[in-house]
Amino acid sequence: TCCATIWHSKGYDAGDAVMANRVVEAAWGWTAGGRLPLVVDASSCTLGIAREVVPYLTPDNRELHAELLVVDSLVWAAEELLPHLTVERTLGSAVLHPTCSMRHLGDEAHLRAVAEACADEVVVPDDAGCCAFAGDRGMLHRELTESATRQEAAFVTSRDFDAHLSANRMCEVGMDHATGRDYYSVLLALEHATRPGAGRADRSP
Incomplete structure (x- = not known):
């Protein structure tokens, strides 16, 4: 699932909103509802999922995102x-x-x-x-x-x-x-x- 960074960096707000919400919903499942850390392989994708998606999330998904621990693979x-x-x-x-x-x-x-x-x-x-x-x-x-x-x-x-x-x-x-x-x-x-x-x-x- 795309981290939405490519949409964000190109200024494609509609695509950014779709992918931002999609990746957070997927991450909620991957992490067993926020119980596991989400380790991300590329720093640009880490930044995207941890910070850049937030303004594009629905209120419900913003609550889910707040429960996620997004960790760059370098830090891990x-x-x-x-x-x-x-x-x-x-x-x-x-x-x-x-x-x-x-x-x-x-x-x-x-x-x-x-x-x-x-x-x-x-x-x-x-x-x-x-x-x-x-x-x-x-x-x-x-x-x-x-x-x-x-x-x-x-x-x-x-x-x-x-x-x-x-x-x-x-x-x-x-x-x-x-x-x-x-x-x-x-x-x-x-x-x-x-x-x-x-x-x-x-x-x-």
């Missing part, structure tokens, strides 16, 4: 998984791309915490900012991302990193385009770092 991994995992191998270095949604949600520290479990050196470029991919705009207008990330990309490509990490697939695609490097989710890096049976030399997820 940092707070619920890390304390119970054993790191088997680490990367030498990783560069991070915090997304706009992570900043709105206040999740940047969780991104760093998960990355620091996976890599000996973790770097956030000083000029890291919005990648301007904007859901699908970067697919159609690559120059938007190239312009928005010019300084960040210059830093990323100025040296070698063992991993290029974020936690939102479309932003990762945008950074792939901007830097020519392969960005992937820090959660994949965590899975690999804690996977039994592989040696340190095996550094790819």
Whole structure:
């Protein structure tokens, strides 16, 4: 079920209202009436379900939404998984791309915490900012991302990193385009770092 963010970001209010109410009603069932946390895989979708849907909800669904605990997967991994995992191998270095949604949600520290479990050196470029991919705009207008990330990309490509990490697939695609490097989710890096049976030399997820 769509989180409604794509409708919200394009200003399609009627579609936004339909999807906002639909996802909250579905989430009420998924979470057994709010008893289970709803862990959301992409930070932009977390922001959408946790905050952006609220103005578009019916009064009844707004009451349901108030009972939901919406948790970004980064926060869940940092707070619920890390304390119970054993790191088997680490990367030498990783560069991070915090997304706009992570900043709105206040999740940047969780991104760093998960990355620091996976890599000996973790770097956030000083000029890291919005990648301007904007859901699908970067697919159609690559120059938007190239312009928005010019300084960040210059830093990323100025040296070698063992991993290029974020936690939102479309932003990762945008950074792939901007830097020519392969960005992937820090959660994949965590899975690999804690996977039994592989040696340190095996550094790819």
